[in-house]
Amino acid sequence: MIKKADIALFFLLLAAGLVVSFASLSADTGDKVLITVSGETYGTYDLSKDQTIHVSHDGHTNNITIKDGSVSMSYSDCANQVCVHTGAISQTKDSIVCLPNRVMVEIIDSKAGGDVDVISG
Amino acid sequence: MSSQADRSYALRTKKMALSAILAALAMILSYVEAMVPMPVPIPGIKLGLANLVILLAIYRLGFKYALAINCIRIFVTGLLFTGVFGILYSLAGGLLSLLVMYLLYRTEIFSMVGASMAGGVAHNLGQLLTACLIMSNIRLMSYFAVLLFAGMGSGILMGIVAWLVCQRLPHLKI
Ligand SMILES: [Zn+2]
Numbered sequence: 001m002i003k004k005a006d007i008a009l010f011f012l013l014l015a016a017g018l019v020v021s022f023a024s025l026s027a028d029t030g031d032k033v034l035i036t037v038s039g040e041t042y043g044t045y046d047l048s049k050d051q052t053i054h055v056s057h058d059g060h061t062n063n064i065t066i067k068d069g070s071v072s073m074s075y076s077d078c079a080n081q082v083c084v085h086t087g088a089i090s091q092t093k094d095s096i097v098c099l100p101n102r103v104m105v106e107i108i109d110s111k112a113g114g115d116v117d118v119i120s121g
Numbered sequence: 122m123s124s125q126a127d128r129s130y131a132l133r134t135k136k137m138a139l140s141a142i143l144a145a146l147a148m149i150l151s152y153v154e155a156m157v158p159m160p161v162p163i164p165g166i167k168l169g170l171a172n173l174v175i176l177l178a179i180y181r182l183g184f185k186y187a188l189a190i191n192c193i194r195i196f197v198t199g200l201l202f203t204g205v206f207g208i209l210y211s212l213a214g215g216l217l218s219l220l221v222m223y224l225l226y227r228t229e230i231f232s233m234v235g236a237s238m239a240g241g242v243a244h245n246l247g248q249l250l251t252a253c254l255i256m257s258n259i260r261l262m263s264y265f266a267v268l269l270f271a272g273m274g275s276g277i278l279m280g281i282v283a284w285l286v287c288q289r290l291p292h293l294k295i
Pocket of ligand 1 (some may be wrong): 099
């Protein structure tokens with residue numbers, strides 16, 4: 001039933017997964033909240049300052065709330081509500097994604113220059 | 122009519138009937154799956170229950186039939202439950218997974234379990250890449266590891282189930 005090639009492929013995929021995990025596990029606490037809409041920067045906000053940001057874009061509305069050093073999508077008019085159910089995030093490399101409205105919320109470390117790997121347009 | 126023509130006609134009918142049954146089964150599994158949420162904020166990324174059916178179709182009916190079953194499943198379940206966005210994700214994942222499973226099947230050095238494992242990973246990877254394209258954001262790739270492991274796990278599971286089905290139903294062979 002199981003062949004040699006299966007086992008080789010299994011360990012290859014496992015190794016690939018572990019390498020990627022270690023690369024992305026080096027999460028730190030960031031200090032800024034970056035909101036992007038359709039891949040373009042909408043705004044950058046202080047993680048330490050409590051506030052609610054209203055994002056209006058193409059007739060869609062998303063409310064992003066910063067409170068006590070964490071961020072959550074408090075309201076979205078999207079159909080699936082995946083973003084709202086994601087809950088609060090507080091570390092870099094965490095993100096909240098609203099795919100239908102193309103809104104993404106990330107925490108970045110302004111000192112580390114977290115914008116480098118963002119594709120624009 | 123010659124008996125040979127009769128036989129090829131009967132075979133075609135049998136294949137068509139089995140395709141229809143598998144397509145219906147794939148749709149039911151897609152629906153069941155839609156009710157089990159995955160801990161990833163990307164809609165459409167799922168266990169890949171329907172991959173079980175596609176795997177069986179590749180091994181028992183051939184590439185053309187598997188492709189037809191997969192497309193019917195994606196469009197019908199998409200229109201019924203998830204909408205255009207869902208179809209886009211399912212297509213990216215479903216076609217990549219089908220292709221990978223078929224190629225591994227053709228090499229003949231992998232078992233059903235190996236092919237299914239690779240298919241599961243390809244399924245999730247295809248959807249993740251689509252999400253990156255739609256969001257114009259490569260950072261989504263940070264979900265890569267989770268989805269890779271999830272794809273491996275569900276793929277192995279589905280491969281074992283598919284293998285068991287083939288053992289129990291040898292007359293399914295055409
Ligand atoms: Zn949303």
